[in-house]
Amino acid sequence: MDLLRKAREDGGTVDLNALIDAIPYAKFLGITVDQKGTEITTVLNFEEKLIGNPVLPALHGGVIGALLEMTAIIQLAYDAKGDALPKPIDITVDYLRSGRPIDTYARARVTKHGRRVANVQVEAWQEDRMKPIAAAHGHFLLAPPPESTQDAAG
Amino acid sequence: MDEDKLTKMVEESGNALIQHVPHARAIGLKIVTAKKDHAWLEVPYAPHLVGNPDTGVIHGGVITTLLDNASGVAVQLALPERSSIATLDLRIDYMRPAEPGKTIKAHAHCYKVTQNVAFVRGAAYHDENEDEPIATSVGTFMLAANRATPVAMAAQMAKALEAKDNKKGDA
Numbered sequence: 001m002d003l004l005r006k007a008r009e010d011g012g013t014v015d016l017n018a019l020i021d022a023i024p025y026a027k028f029l030g031i032t033v034d035q036k037g038t039e040i041t042t043v044l045n046f047e048e049k050l051i052g053n054p055v056l057p058a059l060h061g062g063v064i065g066a067l068l069e070m071t072a073i074i075q076l077a078y079d080a081k082g083d084a085l086p087k088p089i090d091i092t093v094d095y096l097r098s099g100r101p102i103d104t105y106a107r108a109r110v111t112k113h114g115r116r117v118a119n120v121q122v123e124a125w126q127e128d129r130m131k132p133i134a135a136a137h138g139h140f141l142l143a144p145p146p147e148s149t150q151d152a153a154g
Numbered sequence: 155m156d157e158d159k160l161t162k163m164v165e166e167s168g169n170a171l172i173q174h175v176p177h178a179r180a181i182g183l184k185i186v187t188a189k190k191d192h193a194w195l196e197v198p199y200a201p202h203l204v205g206n207p208d209t210g211v212i213h214g215g216v217i218t219t220l221l222d223n224a225s226g227v228a229v230q231l232a233l234p235e236r237s238s239i240a241t242l243d244l245r246i247d248y249m250r251p252a253e254p255g256k257t258i259k260a261h262a263h264c265y266k267v268t269q270n271v272a273f274v275r276g277a278a279y280h281d282e283n284e285d286e287p288i289a290t291s292v293g294t295f296m297l298a299a300n301r302a303t304p305v306a307m308a309a310q311m312a313k314a315l316e317a318k319d320n321k322k323g324d325a
Binding site: 001022023024025026027028029048049050051052053054059060061062063065066067069070073084085087088089090091092093094095098 | 174175176177178179180201202203204205206207208212213214215216218219220221222223226240241242243244245246247248251
């Protein structure tokens with residue numbers, strides 16, 4: 001992605017809200033990023049179209065899964081040295097509580113950042129951080145660093 | 155014959171059920187067909203579902219949503235009576251990227267139901283190539299998760315299950 005390449009070339013950090021703006025599905029879901037220092041929290045701003053159970057009502061489980069996966073990707077893109085977005089290999093989502101029709105937050109922790117693969121844990125919550133509505137862990141394939149960087153490093 | 159009736163009912167009225175779910179409507183999710191324990195759903199390619207603007211590939215989250223929903227329908231079709239269900243966990247393995255421009259299909263099979271839990275496998279694929287999946291899933295669902303269940307879904311499932319009960323009566 002040009003955005004990631006530019007950030008790397010400038011030696012700066014990735015503008016995460018610009019990144020989100022460049023991902024159509026993230027914009028469609030209404031995800032925004034709240035960044036304080038290096039701490040990145042994604043926000044799934046509630047909208048009617050995210051509802052999966054209109055009677056409860058509750059967010060669609062797939063939307064919560066998507067938020068967790070997106071949060072991991074954004075965290076990895078922020079840490080990234082490559083130009084492309086990381087690709088999911090697998091993700092396991094534990095659904096802990098039903099997602100109420102309010103804003104949802106998520107934060108990812110990179111457990112292991114290997115050369116090719118990263119292991120990431122993600123948690124989503126609503127009003128109370130201590131009461132997560134879902135947790136996920138997944139593996140992501142990392143984009144190889146550009147050759148010039150490899151040469152410089154090698 | 156009654157199994158055919160169940161399939162026919164789901165094909166004819168299943169999408170009324172899906173249209174009742176705002177998020178299913180928002181991504182264009184459709185039930186294609188179904189039979190006891192099995193559901194086939196699909197989501198058409200759309201620009202707003204793209205996760206990687208460089209490649210035009212649909213975001214994994216859409217596949218999660220498709221497989222979650224297909225799994226849920228498969229569980230409903232495996233239960234002796236309608237029940238509200240909740241996803242306990244869902245694992246998705248991504249085998250290869252979805253091809254830009256193509257509809258993504260999913261087939262979910264609820265292969266075991268216990269008193270409290272249902273177990274489901276699923277696959278997402280293009281065209282009829284179920285043997286070359288884009289992604290596979292394994293999920294568990296809690297049964298009788300809560301009393302509330304979408305009205306349309308309840309009504310549709312009651313109809314479908316009536317067909318299944320008739321079949322039992324015949325046997």
